[in-house]
Amino acid sequence: METSVNGVTATPAVYEIGGRRIEIESRGFAEALADAYAAHQRPRCLCQAEGVEMYVARLAGSSGGYIVKRMPDTGSHHAPACPSYEPPAEFSGLGEVLGSAITEDLATGETTLKLDFPLTKMPGRLQVPPLGGQSDSASSSGNKLSLRGLLHYLWDQAELTRWHPGFAGKRTWATVRRHLLLAAANKFTGSGALRTRLYVPEPFSVEARDAINARRLAHWRQAVAAPGKPQQLMLLIGEVKEIVPARYGFKAVVKHVPDQGFMVDERLYRQLGRRFEPELALWGAAKGIHMVMIATFCVATGVPAVVDVSLMPVTQQWLPVEDPFEKQLFDRLVGERRSFVKGLRYDLNAGSEVANAMLTDCEDSTPRLSEVHPGSKGNHGSGQHLQIGDPSVPVWLWDPSSEAMPALPRRQPHQPSTVETPVAFR
CATH class of the missing domain: 2.40.50 (OB fold (Dihydrolipoamide Acetyltransferase, E2P))
Structure with a gap:
């Protein structure tokens, strides 16, 4: 079954909850989540034939609602077109901080973040931290998030690193703000709830x-x-x-x-x-x-x-970019109406290997796209790149210093979600 929102066709997420198959947009979905939470049942996302186990968490605050969340480190088990799909943590700098600087409590759905910058300042004390709490001169230990690491994490959680042609013209600052605030919910630091400290400006109106x-x-x-x-x-x-x-x-x-x-x-x-x-x-x-x-x-x-x-x-699509060549790659991907997820560096230094993107419009695979940087650790002279994660993942390489951009991996037909569903339901 497909639905249309603002003229954009989407395939709703489908779960198995308590032995019953139910779509996220179906009547009674909220009640089914409440019952599953009370019974300690684990929903299964049916994007794959065998299903992918998820869990139900209760929203903090006065809303008292419930959300379906991915089990930690299972995003890559979902089908590439599924709204719950997430590249493997090793695909970006997330793998360096997950489980140490970022820990999730399955019972509450709350995430604890360890920060390497203070959210308090003692009176009369001069504090001169490294700018951004992070330096590119050395790799992060992964035990704490710098300012840049926190921004990358929230951008990832808000799914602003994900692109599909159906998003064109819809990703405004209002959309970016709404998704960032949703992403900050149920995130806690040593100073308390992140959401109470976070200021994201409202769209201005005279x-x-x-x-x-x-x-x-x-x-x-x-x-x-x-x-x-x-x-x-x-x-x-x-x-x-x-x-x-x-x-x-x-x-x-x-x-x-x-x-x-x-x-x-x-x-x-x-x-x-x-x-x-x-x-x-x-x-x-x-x-x-x-x-x-x-x-x-x-x-x-x-x-x-x-x-x-x-x-x-x-970029204009609010996709993070590091250099003009990465912008050229994303301009081409967007221009050719491709679907992909952008990889972020978090607190890895400039010489560390990070994939620029992974395509999500190739059936049964998510090809990794990598721009070759002169200072990266891959063995580029032999035409090979440092392999990250699963060696079976196909890799597309581009060395801007020596060649024009190669043809992209071919799109393969399937039915991806094309609506920016609120992250609270993912």
Whole structure:
């Protein structure tokens, strides 16, 4: 059975719950989840003939609803077209931090995140962490997430790394914001619920300016300095419009927050230019690139001030990119109406092997697409690339320094989901 949402055809997820086959959009689905949770039953996703075991978790807060979630490290067991499909953790930097910096409780559905940057700042104490909490000079130990690692994790969880031609024209900032906030739900750090600390700007509207500003200031109230007490920090994820000199010091101007700049001190401003030179160069030179910023900030004398920051360039489709060649690859994939999942680096350094993407529109396989970097660890002279994970996975290689982009693996027909279903049901 297929349904149509906003003119886009989709195949709903189908589960076996308590011996009964039921679609995610069927009447009684919520009740079936509640019954399965009470009976400690494990639903099975029927995207594969043998089914893939999942589990039911209860939503925190006042909603009291239930969600179906993947069992840890089973995303690759689902069919490539299934909304629950996820590449193997080894395909990206996720494998380095899963189970150590990121741990999930199957009983509650809550995920605990260990961060290598603080969300509090002691009064009078100078804190000068590595910019973004992470340096490309050495690999991460995998025990904690840097700012960049946290941004990559939330981008992955929000499924903003997944692309299908049916998403074209529908992935607006409002969509990005909604998915990020859903992804942050049931995530906890040593400072408490991540969602309470996370600020993702609402789409700006002149007509609703006063109401938007009031909600923003109410959310920021917890980060206002109190004499003699630790300064609580907020997390910002937003699109940067510009980072420029101000009347005093420097400021970051964030889109959808036109009335308020985020102050940046001179030390941080100088570090930005050095640490993120490739990202800033790509942003300045390539057409259609957005710059996403994740930052910790405090509110002193009513003005937000950035404490630490990391930057991530993304395409018009909000797909993260590292260099012009990766952007060229994604432009081609999107232009040829391909379906794929983008691999993220998390806290791996620039020389570590990460697949650029995995195609999800090839029946019974997910070919790995890899752009050859001069500093990566593969044996490129022999035409081979460092194999990650399952050696049976077909690998497509492109060395931009010596060849034009090869033909992509051929698409094979199947019926993938084409609607960005809320992540709470995955």
